[in-house]
Amino acid sequence: MKKILIVEDEKKISRYLQLELEHEGYSIDIADDGAIALEFFKKNFYNIILLDLMLPKLSGEEVCRQIREKSEVPVIVLTARDKTFSKINLLDLGADDYITKPFAIGELLARIRVALRHKKKFSDGDQVIDYGGIRINLDKKVVDIQEKEVSLTKTEFNLLHYLVLNREIVLSREQMLNNVWGYDYAGGEKIVDVYIKSLRKKIDYGEKKLIHTIRGFGYILKEEN
Ligand code: CA
Numbered sequence: 001m002k003k004i005l006i007v008e009d010e011k012k013i014s015r016y017l018q019l020e021l022e023h024e025g026y027s028i029d030i031a032d033d034g035a036i037a038l039e040f041f042k043k044n045f046y047n048i049i050l051l052d053l054m055l056p057k058l059s060g061e062e063v064c065r066q067i068r069e070k071s072e073v074p075v076i077v078l079t080a081r082d083k084t085f086s087k088i089n090l091l092d093l094g095a096d097d098y099i100t101k102p103f104a105i106g107e108l109l110a111r112i113r114v115a116l117r118h119k120k121k122f123s124d125g126d127q128v129i130d131y132g133g134i135r136i137n138l139d140k141k142v143v144d145i146q147e148k149e150v151s152l153t154k155t156e157f158n159l160l161h162y163l164v165l166n167r168e169i170v171l172s173r174e175q176m177l178n179n180v181w182g183y184d185y186a187g188g189e190k191i192v193d194v195y196i197k198s199l200r201k202k203i204d205y206g207e208k209k210l211i212h213t214i215r216g217f218g219y220i221l222k223e224e225n
Pocket of ligand 1: 008009010052053054
């Protein structure tokens with residue numbers, strides 16, 4: 001199910017959007033101000049963010065800027081008709097699109113579909129594994145973390161693939177060595193630690209950690225609650 005974060009301080013609007021978007025099959029979170037929006041963004045994975053600009057605590061512009069430091073999630077700005085700004089400014093901020101309030105829900109839904117399609121590097125037939133904001137495309141050998149493509153070496157890719165397939169299970173260095181490097185690999189288990197370290201640098205974002213060390217056993221890939 002596609003997840004949408006609505007950042008809007010006018011409850012009448014956010015409730016209306018929630019009802020309409022849930023009806024369309026989207027899962028919805030609502031943030032009433034800019035600070036809460038960033039909290040939600042750090043903790044959860046979203047396919048789209050709908051962002052009002054005039055917000056308490058942190059402006060929509062600032063929220064957009066901070067989101068863009070971490071992620072390429074599509075952002076559609078909801079603006080009031082009387083606010084004058086240019087589309088160029090919004091695009092500078094990293095927003096993907098904007099819609100002027102009041103808008104017809106049909107138009108917003110169309111914009112959402114376009115934004116989702118636009119971001120898609122993954123064709124429908126591809127074999128894809130999704131977990132904790134990690135998306136692995138097994139056919140194209142592409143990995144996205146929170147919608148942002150990360151570049152992995154072949155071994156890093158194979159290791160991440162193995163970890164995600166065995167997510168939430170503690171794996172020993174020996175298991176990882178045998179399955180990723182192969183039984184005939186002559187080097188020691190230290191290589192696992194080296195690759196875990198480089199993978200962590202590439203896939204952990206913000207405070208969110210996915211690979212955890214289990215002292216005396218090995219490693220586990222899991223989302224923290
Ligand atoms: Ca507002």
